[in-house]
Amino acid sequence: MAAVMRGTPKPWLKTLRGKEAIACYLFILPWIIGFTVFTLGPIIASFGLSFMDYDLVLPPKFLGLANFVELFSDSLFYTSMWNTLYIVILAVPLGMLASFMMALLLNQKVRGLAAYRTAYFIPSIVPAVASAALWLYVLQPEWGLLNGFLSWLGIQGPGWLASEAWSKPSIILLMIWASGGSMIIFLAGLQNIPKEYYEAAEIDGANSLRRFQYITLPLMTPTIFFNLVMGVIGTFQIFSVVFVLTDGMGGPVNSTLVYLIYIYRNAFNYFRMGFASSMAWVLFVIILVLTLIQFRTARFWVHYDTDTVEG
């Protein structure tokens, strides 16, 4: 902020852009304060602790890279990474597909639109603990809603959370159900597309499929990109629902031991704060690299409508 103010003297502040900048910073100030006071310190500390042995009780002891060496030879690190990747690879695209389709439907002019929008959005604002508790019943093998529905179609449903093979898909299902947040962003993106483009295309004789392919999809790529990046970052950090669905244990047989559950187990069950911190930093690097890759590849498929986006 300081740099911005120094760089451009008073007149700039009085311009629309200057006023907007001030408003912007004022709006994000509560977050910045909260972040600086409560989160920044622990982040820095965790970096230091990742090179130490620390159990909260005895003074931390410097270990060098031992935590990282141990981590890369720990079979559960790979198990938890695989479980997390599995969920990311399936839940992110499927969740985006589902929420994009929902957004397309909810972008139509139909009666009771507000009610539909609310209905699809609600799951994403239900607290994770509550929705997980609810899904325990949906996924109940004998009389749960889901297996009830499947048996209606003549399919014998699996044990879902009790089954090693189906526990991860269960979590993915829940996440797709709760993807209303990205739906709202897609919806905003759809409504940002100028109507004139569609009108012009219609006059040129483009049918609805063509219009979707040549107008909606390209102009939605920035939104898709945003949801993809946020989805990958968020899904790598999946925790609460798994914690509730599996009593904090990541079972059965570690099949839902996602990365954050394993961090939690080391930090707050085994009190290995140093080891847990090193895990957290490894995750940070992984997410950083994946995000950079996404940004690098973005130029091949993300189209910004230069009229509406500042160059």
Add this chain to the structure above:
Amino acid sequence: MSVQRKYSRRQFLGIAAATGTGLALAACAQGIPQAPAPAGGGATAPAAQPQPAAAATINMWGWTDLVNTDVVTKFTDKTGIKVNLSELGDAVFGDQKFLTAVSAGTGPDVAIQNRHTFMQFAAKKLYQDVTPLMDGDDIKVDDFAPVQIKETMWQGKVYGLPMMTDVRYLYWNRAHFQEVGLDPTKPPTTWTELEAYTDKLVKKTSDGKMDRYGFVPYLYGNSWMWLYGFLNKAPAISDDKRTILCDDPKWAEALTWMVNFYDKHVGSFELANAFSDTLGKSGMGEPFSAGKVSMSASGDWQVGDFLRKPDLDWDAAPMPIPDGGVKSTWSCGWSVVMAPQSKHQKEAWELMKWHSLEDGWHARAEAAKADTQRVWDREKISGEPKYWPTQAVHLPSLQMLEKEYVSLLGDREKKAWAMGMDALKNWTHGCGTEMGVAALEYWVNMDNSVRSALAHKMTPIEAMADCKKKVQEATDRAWKAIESQG
């Protein structure tokens, strides 16, 4: 903070750790960054000179249900010491709330703690040594059940008073025995008999679905792998608590038996799991109470549940034994401790004694009896309420419970109680002493090994070798940390 002093030369790390420790703890405990140094120094000072009784209010972290609130209220009525009772949170898998708060210097005066991680917490001086206080009040180690008091000791000193415990038996449904032509007075006594009885007792519906299991080890009731290992004479840990022994062939042997038992008599683990989950979620209770499994390995507390089902015709006996095995069971439970920073040792000690000794147990039994009455009223159970006491660890308290409460119950309950007393004194294992200084790691890894073997992902020998590797590493690490305290 010692953290800062020790690492001032390594500037970056020092700053990181010091800021971080302060901030992290501040964030956790909502305290101040310069929170006093944790357990290390303050904790070792024994409560040799208790402060004079003032009108102090002491903080206790425990359970806040009706019974426990009542126990604490009666303590205040009797002693005039006010207690601010609040919830302990999850205390089985790690005691996060207690440990983080004590580290930040904001712990309570008194807390209830589980016994399987007791030793490792005591070793780190997270509890006060109460040996001098016991001596002062002439309370002796011999006043308590031997296994349980040992679990609250570290290097010859007592770090808390054991409160309550449990033991595990075989329960069987006599009506089911009669129905399939077995003698209802004779439970299986060997693992071979257990298998034969199981086959007779299993009942399937006409379309081949399970209607009633015979016996489901590990998954139903409350037995875990530990019970089968101990029955097979498998050692869990060396006497010096340094060597983990889950790679002893006796463990793999017991696990092999269990895997075969599932393959032959239970079928799919998943189906059995779903079966019991369904019963639970539809309000029918656990499988044995619901009459959906004929034999169950579970704890003494279940008698209290069975008494609420007048139609359930149950009986209890020691668990069947394998060839070359031994009559055995295991116990866990809770202790009451004084946190290191407590400034009200005298009052805290009074509250600890109240939770562990006779007077307090009398108050607890009365409160629990009143609660039993409420259950009877709420569930509209016919007949007089029947109260089954939780097992105390303090021997005179156990005698009092037996004389005043168990004596009011039927012969079957009296027999089960007597068996529990015999087990406590002669043939039980303590979860705390068997798991050493990396108890939670032992618990979690043993369980994972069992599940991997039951799922045929590993052979029992591989599974137990995996357990050994992981838990031994954790134990070595824990010892290194303990010894580094000096």
